[in-house]
Amino acid sequence: MGVPLRKNVQFQLLWFGGAVSQLGTTVTSLAAPLLVIALTGSPFWAGAVGGARAAALIAALVPAGVWVDRWDRRTTLVWSQTVQAGAAALLAAAILTGRAHLAVFLVLAVVDGVCSAFAGPARTTALQAVVPKEQLKTAYAQEEARGHAARVAGPPLGAFLMAAGRAVPFVVDAVTFAVAAVCAWFAKIPARTETRPRQKMRHDAKDAASWLWDQKGLRNLTAVFLVLNLLGGATLLPIIVLVGERGGDALDTGVVFAGIGVGGILGSLLAPRVSLAPGRLVVGVLVVFGLCTLAMALPFGVFWPFVPLAVTAVVTPLINVAVSALYTELVPEDMMGRLDGITTLASRVLTPLAPLLGGFLAGAAGGGPALLVSGALVLVTAVVAAFSDLRPVAPQRT
Structure with a gap:
């Protein structure tokens, strides 16, 4: 060891x-x-x-x-x-x-x-x-x-x-x-022991994208992360609006968002002890995320969103750690850099739209209703994920 x-x-x-x-x-x-x-x-x-x-x-x-x-x-x-x-x-x-x-x-x-x-x-x-x-x-x-x-x-x-x-x-x-x-x-980072023939950069990128596409479970997990990043980012502005609607100021908003850091630290401590398969784990995380987003709209005061935000942040590291470990197991070493770039791009390409979506919902309906819509969409994603193939397969080289 x-x-x-x-x-x-x-x-x-x-x-x-x-x-x-x-x-x-x-x-x-x-x-x-x-x-x-x-x-x-x-x-x-x-x-x-x-x-x-x-x-x-x-x-x-x-x-x-x-x-x-x-x-x-x-x-x-x-x-x-x-x-x-x-x-x-x-x-x-x-x-x-x-x-x-x-x-x-x-x-x-x-x-x-x-x-x-x-x-x-x-x-x-x-x-x-x-x-x-x-x-x-x-x-x-x-x-x-x-x-x-x-x-x-x-x-x-x-x-x-x-x-x-x-x-x-x-x-x-x-x-x-x-x-x-x-x-x-x-840091003494060892050089790679595996060598491969050089080709044009676009061919290297295409090889990695083709490899990911052939791995159905990983491909579907990436799609789930794409939706989760979009909807997660879209909740931030509605939370800010909700705190303001309840009479909170900028300091109160900062206290509420501190729940993300507090919960995330706790989740990071728990993550190595979780042994669920990534497919089942991501469905569970989506359910918790959706329910907590809905719960933020409950009329319990200015600081109430701190609690569901912290709970959401507890489960987020669980899936991040599990999927990172899964990629380490399945992705060939000489392809890891390309796969990291491709999967990050694929899972975040819609993220710049998240503030627009959240701002539109909050402006049209208010902070609480916007969070209800976002939470419902996350739960719909959880249902779709539950019936999708999220099982990893053994690595293959193209």
Whole structure:
């Protein structure tokens, strides 16, 4: 079984670097839109900056996955995070010198999105290279816990740093990316032992997409995640509207959304102990998600949505960890980067539409009715998933 995960120096380096950089990212996820709104007076442009980053990330996912499978994953991870550190530092410098125009935010958001597209599959394949297969489920659970802890600590820290100075959150972000790059540099990530003939990048991507298409269970799981990401993202604005309708302010809304981080940490602790097959587990998660979304509309006060949000966040890491472990078992190592990019693209391609859907429902009917519609759609998805083939099959090479 090898050394315990807590003594695996390479994993701990990657985990610590990821934890630090994710904290920096969550800090600026609040600071950046607040600053754009302060500079332009328009929430639309704050959304445009976020949309530019998301679009760049989605557009770069597949070529980034192909690149990771072709080139050294450690070097890819180091350079991606180094460029992100540089972009954050440039933004901080622009703010300090009074040159933080909208175009600067847009360009650097695109750079950050592209780098994230490369860092994601590079990190995924690096973890699989340094962690024994029997410990990967626990490793993925620790990754989930890291993300949820950052979501709890990042926004209030971002608000505190903004109060200290507009450029401070971005200076901190630059430092965290630099720390992550140094950690990745010192992590001894082994080179791949399997080699394959080089071909055009589009053929590499096509091979991976064909492999996924032939795996019916994985393909259907990806489709379920596509719907879940869309409907999950569409609930955020209705929750904000609901809290406001009940007399809550911005601080109250922040307390409500803290339920996601609190529940996610608990779910990450439980995830390694869950042994249900991913197909059954995803149906159960959908049912819990749907019922909790419906429950948020219950007239129990401003802070009531905290509870169903926390319950939803408890079950989310269970399926994330189970599916990550499943992909590790089934996907060939030299295809993992491409599959990571393709599945991330396929499961998130509709995510940019989520705020539009949630905003439309909340604007047309109010926060409570919008949540009822979203919850009902999730339960419908659960029924469809229950009658779909979500069973994984043995890996095959095309």
